[in-house]
Amino acid sequence: MNGLMIKALAFAAVLIIATLAVVNSMNIDLSDSINMITMIGAIAIAVLTAGVSVKYINQMKTDTASGELAEENWDGIGEYKNELPSGWAFSFLGTMIWGLWYWFIGYPLNAFSQIGQYNEEVLEYNAKFDSVYKNADEATLQAMGESLFLVKCAPCHGETGDGLSGKAHDFTTRMSKDQVLYVIANGSDQLGYPMGAMPAGMASGDDAEAIATFIAGGMKGEAPVAFAACTSCHGEDGKGMGGMAPNIAEYDDLIISKILEHGKKGKLGSMPAFKTMLTPVQIKSLSAYIKTLK
Amino acid sequence: MFHWLEKNPFFFSVGVFIVIAFAGIIEILPNFAEASRPVKGLKPYTVLQLAGKEVYKKDNCLSCHSQMIRPFKSETDRYGQYSLSGEYAYDRPFLWGSKRTGPDLHRVGNYRTTDWHENHMWDPKSVVPDSIMPAYKHHFTNIADIETAYAEAVTVKTVFNTPYDVEGGTKLGTWEEAQKMALEEAKLVTADMKNKDVKDAVESGNIPEIVALIAYLNRLK
Numbered sequence: 001m002n003g004l005m006i007k008a009l010a011f012a013a014v015l016i017i018a019t020l021a022v023v024n025s026m027n028i029d030l031s032d033s034i035n036m037i038t039m040i041g042a043i044a045i046a047v048l049t050a051g052v053s054v055k056y057i058n059q060m061k062t063d064t065a066s067g068e069l070a071e072e073n074w075d076g077i078g079e080y081k082n083e084l085p086s087g088w089a090f091s092f093l094g095t096m097i098w099g100l101w102y103w104f105i106g107y108p109l110n111a112f113s114q115i116g117q118y119n120e121e122v123l124e125y126n127a128k129f130d131s132v133y134k135n136a137d138e139a140t141l142q143a144m145g146e147s148l149f150l151v152k153c154a155p156c157h158g159e160t161g162d163g164l165s166g167k168a169h170d171f172t173t174r175m176s177k178d179q180v181l182y183v184i185a186n187g188s189d190q191l192g193y194p195m196g197a198m199p200a201g202m203a204s205g206d207d208a209e210a211i212a213t214f215i216a217g218g219m220k221g222e223a224p225v226a227f228a229a230c231t232s233c234h235g236e237d238g239k240g241m242g243g244m245a246p247n248i249a250e251y252d253d254l255i256i257s258k259i260l261e262h263g264k265k266g267k268l269g270s271m272p273a274f275k276t277m278l279t280p281v282q283i284k285s286l287s288a289y290i291k292t293l294k
Numbered sequence: 295m296f297h298w299l300e301k302n303p304f305f306f307s308v309g310v311f312i313v314i315a316f317a318g319i320i321e322i323l324p325n326f327a328e329a330s331r332p333v334k335g336l337k338p339y340t341v342l343q344l345a346g347k348e349v350y351k352k353d354n355c356l357s358c359h360s361q362m363i364r365p366f367k368s369e370t371d372r373y374g375q376y377s378l379s380g381e382y383a384y385d386r387p388f389l390w391g392s393k394r395t396g397p398d399l400h401r402v403g404n405y406r407t408t409d410w411h412e413n414h415m416w417d418p419k420s421v422v423p424d425s426i427m428p429a430y431k432h433h434f435t436n437i438a439d440i441e442t443a444y445a446e447a448v449t450v451k452t453v454f455n456t457p458y459d460v461e462g463g464t465k466l467g468t469w470e471e472a473q474k475m476a477l478e479e480a481k482l483v484t485a486d487m488k489n490k491d492v493k494d495a496v497e498s499g500n501i502p503e504i505v506a507l508i509a510y511l512n513r514l515k
Binding site for chain 2: 105117121154155164167277
């Protein structure tokens with residue numbers, strides 16, 4: 001046991017005592033395994049530091065150069081030919097094996113994909129949405145429809161659905177007189193109903209006026225004689241004969257979903273199709289909400 | 295075998311660089327080359343749309359609006375399909391932006407219309423009551439710089455080989471032809487607009503900035 005060894009042991013002892021003192025003064029709970037492992041780690045570092053220092057300082061003091069020199073030297077500084085340490089050799093082999101795994105399996109099959117993550121998120125969300133809202137009751141649909149309306153529809157139709165003074169369709173009534181007159185004058189073939197295109201000019205002059213007033217007034221009371229031109233497609237009650245033609249008396253699920261699917265160009269301007277941006281349940285909820293607008 | 299490398303610092307550095315960059319080179323470059331190609335069906339901007347893009351840049355729409363829909367459910371619900379890098383192939387420069395004081399605009403052409411933009415640019419609060427966006431009334435009187443837009447198109451056609459005047463691309467033509475086409479395109483936009491002054495200006499051959507801007511915004515799909 002030489003002086004160096006004693007100094008090293010003393011140094012390690014000081015570190016260990018310091019560690020214990022800190023543990024003690026901070027009331028650290030050693031029954032917590034993490035704290036215990038951390039303390040053992042700190043002591044191990046103290047011991048290793050002392051041991052390794054002793055080994056190499058001793059070696060520097062006593063070692064003499066020996067062995068076979070490599071051929072080249074750098075400005076007079078030579079290098080011995082040493083065996084590769086086994087630790088290094090195994091690490092190198094391990095790296096090669098990992099490299100092969102990464103090349104053939106890791107990168108091509110297990111690489112992170114942002115889009116993959118997105119697809120999983122969507123699938124998970126849709127499954128959850130379906131399980132909660134598949135058989136939603138009317139009140140839930142109306143609430144969903146209202147929040148959807150505020151995000152998707154309100155920028156054009158207004159937060160109350162009133163169409164912002166004629167900038168877009170007003171959902172508080174079915175149709176305005178001007179809108180009815182426009183459709184009568186121009187016909188319509190945009191929504192893909194089984195009855196097909198409505199020709200332009202089915203009525204004109206006073207007849208058209210009478211029809212427009214009747215429809216815009218909510219189809220109350222006696223229908224004007226001219227309304228007969230409309231009934232063959234839209235029905236006596238204007239409800240579209242069970243989905244054959246648009247319901248002009250009130251909003252129903254079909255007309256809302258047809259307009260969302262096809263978009264619409266009319267008297268007030270054009271509306272783009274929203275089909276790809278909404279799910280069937282969302283479309284149902286929108287029509288549930290729109291029906292409540294007064 | 296490699297001893298000469300150890301005596302040549304320059305080539306040694308090159309070797310080290312290649313070894314370290316190798317993974318990056320094989321993982322990043324092929325993906326990058328693939329993704330930066332134009333998506334199928336993408337056409338270069340028309341001269342009018344480019345003029346609108348200039349307005350967009352000039353009035354710094356970029357500092358409040360992004361043009362980049364990230365692949366998150368919350369974003370695709372609101373704005374539509376997430377953005378692909380190939381969609382920006384003819385954007386020089388691209389206008390991704392990094393600030394969303396207002397909403398993303400990368401697919402605004404899918405869900406807003408000419409007349410909506412007209413109302414909105416004139417008075418944003420008339421359509422979105424809580425909007426903090428300023429009105430851009432000067433767009434209705436300033437005349438769009440079609441000449442610069444044409445010069446830009448010619449430049450990217452010549453320098454970057456952007457497919458103008460080719461099969462399946464966008465027609466550019468001579469300056470006279472381009473002027474005529476821009477005016478025709480502008481008339482299609484004003485057909486859906488209500489502002490009388492703007493309509494009159496286009497009729498007389500001047501294209502106000504609002505028309506170019508709407509043509510550009512409608513193109514963002």
